[in-house]
Amino acid sequence: QVTLKESGPVLVKPTETLTLTCTVSGFSLSNARMGVSWIRQPPGKALEWLAHIFSNDEKSYSTSLKSRLTISKDTSKSQVVLTMTNMDPVDTATYYCARILTVTTSYDYWGQGTLVTVSS
Amino acid sequence: SYELTQPLSVSVALGQTARITCGGNNIGSKNVHWYQQKPGQAPVLVIYRDSNRPSGIPERFSGSNSGNTATLTISRAQAGDEADYYCQVWDSSTAVFGGGTKLTVL
Numbered sequence A: 001q002v003t004l005k006e007s008g009p010v011l012v013k014p015t016e017t018l019t020l021t022c023t024v025s026g027f028s029l030s031n032a033r034m035g036v037s038w039i040r041q042p043p044g045k046a047l048e049w050l051a052h053i054f055s056n057d058e059k060s061y062s063t064s065l066k067s068r069l070t071i072s073k074d075t076s077k078s079q080v081v082l083t084m085t086n087m088d089p090v091d092t093a094t095y096y097c098a099r100i101l102t103v104t105t106s107y108d109y110w111g112q113g114t115l116v117t118v119s120s
Numbered sequence B: 001s002y003e004l005t006q007p008l009s010v011s012v013a014l015g016q017t018a019r020i021t022c023g024g025n026n027i028g029s030k031n032v033h034w035y036q037q038k039p040g041q042a043p044v045l046v047i048y049r050d051s052n053r054p055s056g057i058p059e060r061f062s063g064s065n066s067g068n069t070a071t072l073t074i075s076r077a078q079a080g081d082e083a084d085y086y087c088q089v090w091d092s093s094t095a096v097f098g099g100g101t102k103l104t105v106l
Helices: none
Strands: A003-007 A018-025 A034-041 A048-054 A059-061 A069-074 A079-084 A093-101 A107-110 A114-118 B009-012 B018-023 B033-037 B044-047 B061-066 B069-074 B083-091 B094-097 B101-105
Touching: A003 A093, A003 A107, A018 A034, A018 A093, A018 A114, A034 A079, A034 B094, A048 A069, A048 A079, A048 A093, A048 B094, A059 A069, A079 A093, A107 B044, B009 B018, B018 B101, B044 B061, B069 B083
Parallel strands: B009 B101
Antiparallel strands: A003 A018, A018 A079, A034 A048, A034 A093, A048 A059, A069 A079, A093 A107, A093 A114, B018 B069, B033 B044, B033 B083, B061 B069, B083 B094, B083 B101
């Protein structure tokens, strides 16, 4: 059974750095046919793609947020970590991690999401 | 950067056919995926690579893609289909989502 679960702080202060962890099960981060992305959704708004990472450590970032994002993985722990620096209230959102299948390029499994609020 | 345009809302009578469009420059040359999101839940993949249904998705859901428009079609709409729908493509190794369409079943 494939699952992804996001974890991290529910509240961060402006200018702080956010660190989110996605713990996966039911598949391996070393599987060449799969990768993991982070996607966020501000309250009442659309989905916004942030970054992805594949088994060969290939990474890609949102053009608009690239300077603030870092994605990494620990295959032995089945975890993908996203850090976002210099948080601002506009970054308040539900953050999802999702699995991507390289053969279809679609997101077939999603985590439940974690709401992060940026406020002083 | 590549942009996807969706109508904010679509309404459909119960049992009728709903069509949700996703516009983009030459989108027909890309693979389009569609996700359904109900309130308080994570998105669910309903169509991948233009017209393929994942296991467990009813045949009522279908997709097409040509020219500058991709379309998600929901036949015999049910109350349970009421949700937000997002299209998604890849452009230069980055994923792009449409703005989402709220489907209302009347």
